[in-house]
Amino acid sequence: MTQYETVIGIEVHVELKTNTKIFCNCTTEFGGEPNHHTCPVCLGLPGTLPVLNKKVVEYAVRAGLALNCQVAEFSKFDRKNYYYPDLPKNYQVSQFDLPIARQGYVEVEVEGQIKRIGIHHMHMEEDAGKLVHQGNIMTTPYSLVDYNRGGMPLIEIVSEPDMRSPEEARAYVEKLRAIIQYTGVSDCRMEEGSLRCDVNISVRPVGQQELGTKAEIKNLNSFRALQRAAAYEVERQISVLETGGRVIQETRTWDEAKGITVSMRSKEEAHDYRYFPDPDLVPVVLDNQWIEFIKDSLPELPDQRRSRYVEQYGLPEYDATILTLTKEMSDYFEEIIGHYDKPKVISNWMMGEMSRLLNVSGTDITACKIKPLQLAELVKLIDQGTISGKIAKTVFEEMFESGKDPAVIVKEKGLVQISDEGAIASVVDEMIAANPKSVEDFKAGKDKAIGFLVGQVMKATKGKANPDVVNKLLREKLQ
Amino acid sequence: MISKQDVDHVALLARLELTEEEKELYTQQLNKILNAAKALQEVDTDNIPPTAHVLPIQNVFREDRVGKSIDPEKALAIAPEREESFFKVPKIV
């Protein structure tokens, strides 16, 4: 049977977090009434003149530098011509042959291997408006257009076809997202559309130089969707080839509910964009001083932060990688460390209970009710011996639910750990009397038997006994 | 040489509906324009970067400060159809 190789390239659109649109003074604020954030420029009315937002250039350069790109000293805007109602001018202002940045890369880690994924180029462009349909686009009787999003500033990052598996594709976008988030130029929220990706996939027999025919997958609004869609598409293309068929170059959309990609019936002439330089916009010429200034203002990026976690906090590589994957998670972690300097213990809480509960509730750290200071206090309560580690998990769950302070929960529920030897001793005596078999085993040299007895005491005290004290008392009494 | 098929294609891209006579006429006219442009191609442009803009101006920027948007009623008033504060358009697949 023929072995196939997967080839993936990805285009990522990122919405920049400026106050105003790319070519006019309209606000970029999310969620206004339809068409209330518009003006003659972003509505494409005749006789208007677009003027470039300086912040957009600064942000684009910042992102380009963070992605190890060469920033262009000379760059210009072009018109990309096509007819679609989300585009009031019938062209989109974009950059064609002289983009703001080129030839970058990011490093991703998949199955313990570090791999460099090339970035072909990055350019600036304006976003299109939003179409609203009744039901879906096939069944709707007409469409409604909201141009609030039209003219919002975007950067598009085009990778080289360097990825060889759906896992690599996901790792690439995750890394890209983290880097751009750290630079502060975008929130990169996939669910809200401030980060969108189109994935180009083809397969070819192993050893073949020439690329296979590719399909482009759209409508991927989570990392999971991206990985699943890519995996599905690879299988689909291989089965087309295996049954003697031919892969068609087309755009496909991901159907999350059915778990399949579906052809979007593309039009032949759709790709004839007739780019030409936009005469309304003048070239952007960046001097080295400005580029250097932006370079110097770059904040710590994920890879640097990961290394620092290993060196400064003594965390394992694995912890450092997971904690720095998103800026929110990493900032949250650092805030706790600021309150209580116990990196490894706090990392365990974040990667264990916190991740588990966030997963179960389907939210992320930004929506978490537990404040960094509260988690620091919880760990302090354990270290001071006020509560046991086991009880702490119960307290944590309650904090996650209600957002209450750990000390309040401990007090309300009477969860304070019992460390008083006198109070524990009587329970220990009871358990020794009730479990003669384990006592015998222990005395016969089976050290493990004591674990069972400790467990019985803990159970009898509803987890409140200090396990160290229990252990100590048992050993003394069974001498 | 521009063929009638080229004119058909360009007309479709520009969403222009042309009669047969217009297509013939434009094919001739466009060829004349291209012939005139050929004269320019005689010029030796080796080692000359393509022109990005006809005026010697660069770096015209705006500060990132929010200004007033227009009254959406004014914008919607010029639309053939509307629904609430949306522009209403035929569906395009």
Ligand SMILES: [Zn+2]
């Ligand atoms: Zn505007």
